[in-house]
Amino acid sequence: MYQKVLHMKRTFFISNIASALLIFLLLYTACSKILDYENFKDVLGKSSLLKTHVVLISVTVPVTEITISLLLMVPKFRSIGFLAAIMLLCAFSLYILYMIMYNPSLPCTCGGVVAKLSWSGHIILNIAFIVIAVTGLYTNRQLRKGHQRTPV
Amino acid sequence: MKKIISGVFAAVLAIGFSAFTAPVKKATLNYYFEFDYTAYSPTKANVEGSAAWKISTSTSCPNAADEKACKIEVDAAKTHLESGVRKINPGTNIVATEFLPNN
Numbered sequence: 001m002y003q004k005v006l007h008m009k010r011t012f013f014i015s016n017i018a019s020a021l022l023i024f025l026l027l028y029t030a031c032s033k034i035l036d037y038e039n040f041k042d043v044l045g046k047s048s049l050l051k052t053h054v055v056l057i058s059v060t061v062p063v064t065e066i067t068i069s070l071l072l073m074v075p076k077f078r079s080i081g082f083l084a085a086i087m088l089l090c091a092f093s094l095y096i097l098y099m100i101m102y103n104p105s106l107p108c109t110c111g112g113v114v115a116k117l118s119w120s121g122h123i124i125l126n127i128a129f130i131v132i133a134v135t136g137l138y139t140n141r142q143l144r145k146g147h148q149r150t151p152v
Numbered sequence: 153m154k155k156i157i158s159g160v161f162a163a164v165l166a167i168g169f170s171a172f173t174a175p176v177k178k179a180t181l182n183y184y185f186e187f188d189y190t191a192y193s194p195t196k197a198n199v200e201g202s203a204a205w206k207i208s209t210s211t212s213c214p215n216a217a218d219e220k221a222c223k224i225e226v227d228a229a230k231t232h233l234e235s236g237v238r239k240i241n242p243g244t245n246i247v248a249t250e251f252l253p254n255n
Contacts, residue, residue, distance in 0.1 A: 016155070020162035027166035035174040069166075073159035 008146050011139045018136025019072040022085050025129060026072075030065035033058075049098060064088060079144070082137035086130060093126045181228040183238055184208035199248040202240035 033040045041058045045051050068088060071081030100119045117125065185205040187194060192204040208223055230244045240246075 016158045020158040023159050023162040024166045027163050028170050031167055031170035032174065035170060039175070069163065073156055073163065075155040 004146075008143065011142045011146070015078070015136055015139040015143055018132050018139065019078055019081065021132055022082075022129065022136065023069045023072050026065040026069045026085065026088075030062040030069070033062045033065075047099070048102070049095070078140050079137060082133050082140060085133045086137070089126050089130045089133065093123060093130070096122050096126065182225045183228060183231055184223055184225055185240060186223045196248050200246045202242055202244045202246065205240050205246075207238045 037058065041054055044054045044058055050057055064084075065088070068081055068084045071077040071084060074081075096119055100123075184207075186208040187199065188204055188206045192198040192201075198204045205224065224246070226240055226244075230241050231238050232241055233239075
Protein backbone atom coordinates (compact mmCIF):
# COMPACT_ATOMS: atom_id res chain seq x y z
CA MET A 1 0.00 0.00 0.00
CA TYR A 2 2.81 2.38 0.95
CA GLN A 3 4.65 1.57 -2.27
CA LYS A 4 1.51 2.25 -4.26
CA VAL A 5 1.16 5.67 -2.61
CA LEU A 6 4.83 6.38 -3.32
CA HIS A 7 4.39 5.31 -6.95
CA MET A 8 1.34 7.56 -7.33
CA LYS A 9 3.21 10.52 -5.82
CA ARG A 10 6.14 9.99 -8.19
CA THR A 11 3.76 9.65 -11.15
CA PHE A 12 1.94 12.84 -10.09
CA PHE A 13 5.27 14.69 -9.82
CA ILE A 14 6.51 13.54 -13.25
CA SER A 15 3.19 14.37 -14.91
CA ASN A 16 3.20 17.85 -13.37
CA ILE A 17 6.82 18.55 -14.31
CA ALA A 18 6.26 17.35 -17.88
CA SER A 19 3.19 19.55 -18.32
CA ALA A 20 4.95 22.55 -16.71
CA LEU A 21 7.92 22.21 -19.09
CA LEU A 22 5.65 21.97 -22.11
CA ILE A 23 3.53 24.92 -20.92
CA PHE A 24 6.70 26.96 -20.51
CA LEU A 25 8.00 26.06 -24.01
CA LEU A 26 4.70 26.59 -25.82
CA LEU A 27 3.70 29.81 -24.05
CA TYR A 28 7.21 31.25 -24.35
CA THR A 29 7.39 30.63 -28.11
CA ALA A 30 3.79 31.79 -28.65
CA CYS A 31 4.35 35.05 -26.74
CA SER A 32 7.68 35.64 -28.52
CA LYS A 33 5.99 35.21 -31.89
CA ILE A 34 3.20 37.63 -30.91
CA LEU A 35 5.64 40.21 -29.55
CA ASP A 36 7.72 40.08 -32.76
CA TYR A 37 4.79 39.39 -35.09
CA GLU A 38 5.97 41.37 -38.14
CA ASN A 39 9.36 39.65 -38.17
CA PHE A 40 7.67 36.26 -37.69
CA LYS A 41 5.46 36.90 -40.73
CA ASP A 42 8.45 38.11 -42.78
CA VAL A 43 10.44 34.95 -42.11
CA LEU A 44 7.41 32.75 -42.87
CA GLY A 45 7.04 34.59 -46.17
CA LYS A 46 10.61 33.65 -47.14
CA SER A 47 9.92 29.93 -46.81
CA SER A 48 8.92 28.38 -50.15
CA LEU A 49 6.71 25.87 -48.31
CA LEU A 50 4.73 28.38 -46.22
CA LYS A 51 4.72 31.64 -48.17
CA THR A 52 1.28 31.02 -49.73
CA HIS A 53 -0.41 30.81 -46.30
CA VAL A 54 1.57 33.34 -44.28
CA VAL A 55 -1.33 35.09 -42.54
CA LEU A 56 -3.15 31.84 -41.70
CA ILE A 57 -0.04 30.19 -40.28
CA SER A 58 1.12 33.32 -38.44
CA VAL A 59 -2.19 33.37 -36.54
CA THR A 60 -2.85 29.63 -36.22
CA VAL A 61 0.51 28.60 -34.77
CA PRO A 62 0.57 30.92 -31.71
CA VAL A 63 -3.16 30.30 -31.07
CA THR A 64 -2.59 26.53 -31.20
CA GLU A 65 0.37 26.81 -28.83
CA ILE A 66 -1.67 28.86 -26.34
CA THR A 67 -4.62 26.45 -26.60
CA ILE A 68 -2.42 23.41 -25.92
CA SER A 69 -0.87 25.23 -22.93
CA LEU A 70 -4.34 25.83 -21.51
CA LEU A 71 -5.28 22.18 -22.04
CA LEU A 72 -2.12 21.12 -20.20
CA MET A 73 -2.95 23.43 -17.28
CA VAL A 74 -6.33 21.82 -16.62
CA PRO A 75 -5.85 18.31 -15.13
CA LYS A 76 -9.08 17.05 -16.75
CA PHE A 77 -7.77 17.85 -20.26
CA ARG A 78 -4.10 17.18 -19.65
CA SER A 79 -4.04 13.93 -21.69
CA ILE A 80 -5.51 15.74 -24.69
CA GLY A 81 -2.95 18.49 -24.15
CA PHE A 82 -0.07 16.00 -24.15
CA LEU A 83 -1.38 14.32 -27.32
CA ALA A 84 -1.80 17.66 -29.06
CA ALA A 85 1.69 18.75 -27.96
CA ILE A 86 3.18 15.54 -29.39
CA MET A 87 1.42 16.12 -32.72
CA LEU A 88 2.47 19.78 -32.85
CA LEU A 89 6.09 18.98 -32.01
CA CYS A 90 6.15 16.22 -34.66
CA ALA A 91 4.78 18.69 -37.23
CA PHE A 92 7.47 21.24 -36.25
CA SER A 93 10.15 18.53 -36.50
CA LEU A 94 9.02 17.63 -40.03
CA TYR A 95 9.17 21.33 -40.96
CA ILE A 96 12.69 21.58 -39.53
CA LEU A 97 13.78 18.53 -41.55
CA TYR A 98 12.34 20.15 -44.66
CA MET A 99 14.23 23.39 -43.92
CA ILE A 100 17.49 21.49 -43.31
CA MET A 101 17.11 19.81 -46.71
CA TYR A 102 15.90 22.74 -48.82
CA ASN A 103 16.46 26.09 -47.07
CA PRO A 104 19.19 25.77 -44.46
CA SER A 105 20.21 29.42 -44.82
CA LEU A 106 16.82 30.78 -43.66
CA PRO A 107 16.31 31.59 -39.98
CA CYS A 108 13.87 29.61 -37.92
CA THR A 109 10.35 30.91 -37.39
CA CYS A 110 10.51 29.92 -33.73
CA GLY A 111 10.13 32.67 -31.21
CA GLY A 112 12.61 34.13 -28.76
CA VAL A 113 15.99 32.60 -27.90
CA VAL A 114 14.98 29.28 -29.52
CA ALA A 115 15.45 31.00 -32.91
CA LYS A 116 19.15 31.40 -32.11
CA LEU A 117 19.69 27.61 -32.18
CA SER A 118 21.03 25.88 -35.27
CA TRP A 119 18.66 23.65 -37.22
CA SER A 120 20.21 20.52 -35.71
CA GLY A 121 19.89 22.11 -32.27
CA HIS A 122 16.22 22.61 -32.98
CA ILE A 123 15.75 18.97 -33.92
CA ILE A 124 17.40 17.85 -30.68
CA LEU A 125 15.23 20.25 -28.65
CA ASN A 126 12.08 19.02 -30.39
CA ILE A 127 12.95 15.37 -29.85
CA ALA A 128 13.65 16.07 -26.17
CA PHE A 129 10.25 17.72 -25.73
CA ILE A 130 8.49 14.94 -27.64
CA VAL A 131 10.03 12.48 -25.16
CA ILE A 132 8.87 14.73 -22.27
CA ALA A 133 5.36 14.88 -23.75
CA VAL A 134 5.18 11.11 -24.25
CA THR A 135 6.41 10.57 -20.68
CA GLY A 136 3.85 13.05 -19.43
CA LEU A 137 1.05 11.35 -21.35
CA TYR A 138 2.02 7.94 -19.99
CA THR A 139 2.28 9.10 -16.37
CA ASN A 140 -0.96 11.08 -16.64
CA ARG A 141 -2.78 7.96 -17.84
CA GLN A 142 -1.22 5.96 -14.99
CA LEU A 143 -2.53 8.59 -12.57
CA ARG A 144 -6.03 8.42 -13.96
CA LYS A 145 -6.02 4.62 -13.83
CA GLY A 146 -4.80 4.79 -10.23
CA HIS A 147 -7.63 7.16 -9.27
CA GLN A 148 -10.20 4.92 -10.96
CA ARG A 149 -8.93 1.83 -9.08
CA THR A 150 -9.00 3.52 -5.65
CA PRO A 151 -11.46 1.50 -3.54
CA VAL A 152 -14.46 3.34 -2.10
CA MET B 153 -5.11 23.58 -6.49
CA LYS B 154 -1.84 21.61 -6.24
CA LYS B 155 -2.54 20.12 -9.67
CA ILE B 156 -2.59 23.46 -11.47
CA ILE B 157 -0.06 25.49 -9.49
CA SER B 158 2.94 24.19 -11.45
CA GLY B 159 1.19 24.98 -14.75
CA VAL B 160 0.31 28.50 -13.65
CA PHE B 161 3.86 29.06 -12.40
CA ALA B 162 5.28 27.83 -15.72
CA ALA B 163 2.89 30.12 -17.61
CA VAL B 164 3.91 33.17 -15.58
CA LEU B 165 7.59 32.34 -16.09
CA ALA B 166 7.09 31.86 -19.84
CA ILE B 167 5.26 35.17 -20.29
CA GLY B 168 7.81 37.03 -18.18
CA PHE B 169 10.77 35.45 -19.97
CA SER B 170 9.33 36.18 -23.41
CA ALA B 171 8.78 39.83 -22.48
CA PHE B 172 12.34 39.97 -21.21
CA THR B 173 13.85 38.45 -24.37
CA ALA B 174 11.59 40.26 -26.89
CA PRO B 175 13.68 42.14 -29.46
CA VAL B 176 13.85 45.92 -29.11
CA LYS B 177 12.36 47.57 -32.16
CA LYS B 178 14.84 50.01 -33.65
CA ALA B 179 13.58 52.94 -35.67
CA THR B 180 14.88 52.43 -39.22
CA LEU B 181 15.75 55.21 -41.58
CA ASN B 182 14.85 54.48 -45.19
CA TYR B 183 15.25 56.38 -48.42
CA TYR B 184 13.16 56.20 -51.58
CA PHE B 185 14.90 55.76 -54.91
CA GLU B 186 13.32 55.97 -58.35
CA PHE B 187 14.43 54.37 -61.58
CA ASP B 188 16.34 56.75 -63.88
CA TYR B 189 14.41 56.31 -67.17
CA THR B 190 16.30 59.14 -68.86
CA ALA B 191 19.62 57.32 -68.59
CA TYR B 192 18.63 53.65 -68.53
CA SER B 193 16.07 51.46 -70.29
CA PRO B 194 13.92 49.39 -67.90
CA THR B 195 15.46 45.99 -68.63
CA LYS B 196 15.83 43.40 -65.86
CA ALA B 197 19.60 43.82 -65.80
CA ASN B 198 19.38 47.61 -65.48
CA VAL B 199 16.68 47.43 -62.81
CA GLU B 200 18.89 45.10 -60.76
CA GLY B 201 21.84 47.48 -61.04
CA SER B 202 22.28 50.02 -58.22
CA ALA B 203 23.56 52.71 -60.64
CA ALA B 204 20.19 53.01 -62.40
CA TRP B 205 18.41 54.25 -59.27
CA LYS B 206 18.46 57.90 -58.20
CA ILE B 207 17.19 59.47 -55.01
CA SER B 208 13.48 60.09 -55.40
CA THR B 209 12.16 63.63 -55.61
CA SER B 210 8.64 62.87 -56.78
CA THR B 211 5.77 61.67 -54.66
CA SER B 212 4.32 59.33 -57.28
CA CYS B 213 5.50 57.10 -60.08
CA PRO B 214 5.47 57.99 -63.81
CA ASN B 215 2.37 56.92 -65.66
CA ALA B 216 3.96 55.53 -68.84
CA ALA B 217 2.82 52.01 -69.76
CA ASP B 218 6.29 50.46 -69.99
CA GLU B 219 7.74 52.05 -66.91
CA LYS B 220 7.03 49.30 -64.39
CA ALA B 221 10.25 49.71 -62.40
CA CYS B 222 9.31 52.74 -60.39
CA LYS B 223 10.29 53.32 -56.81
CA ILE B 224 12.00 51.28 -54.10
CA GLU B 225 12.50 51.85 -50.37
CA VAL B 226 16.06 51.23 -49.23
CA ASP B 227 17.45 50.91 -45.70
CA ALA B 228 19.81 53.82 -44.97
CA ALA B 229 22.57 51.32 -44.15
CA LYS B 230 22.64 50.30 -47.83
CA THR B 231 23.13 53.85 -49.12
CA HIS B 232 25.93 56.44 -49.04
CA LEU B 233 26.44 60.10 -49.92
CA GLU B 234 28.44 60.83 -53.05
CA SER B 235 29.20 64.52 -53.68
CA GLY B 236 26.15 65.42 -51.63
CA VAL B 237 23.85 63.06 -53.58
CA ARG B 238 22.51 59.92 -51.90
CA LYS B 239 23.17 56.73 -53.85
CA ILE B 240 22.59 53.02 -53.37
CA ASN B 241 25.78 51.15 -52.38
CA PRO B 242 27.32 49.27 -55.34
CA GLY B 243 26.76 45.55 -55.07
CA THR B 244 23.50 45.97 -53.15
CA ASN B 245 21.26 43.07 -54.03
CA ILE B 246 18.20 44.27 -55.99
CA VAL B 247 15.98 41.47 -57.25
CA ALA B 248 13.48 42.21 -60.01
CA THR B 249 10.87 40.08 -61.70
CA GLU B 250 10.41 40.76 -65.38
CA PHE B 251 6.80 41.09 -66.50
CA LEU B 252 6.27 39.17 -69.74
CA PRO B 253 2.78 39.76 -71.17
CA ASN B 254 1.05 36.77 -72.77
CA ASN B 255 1.18 36.86 -76.57
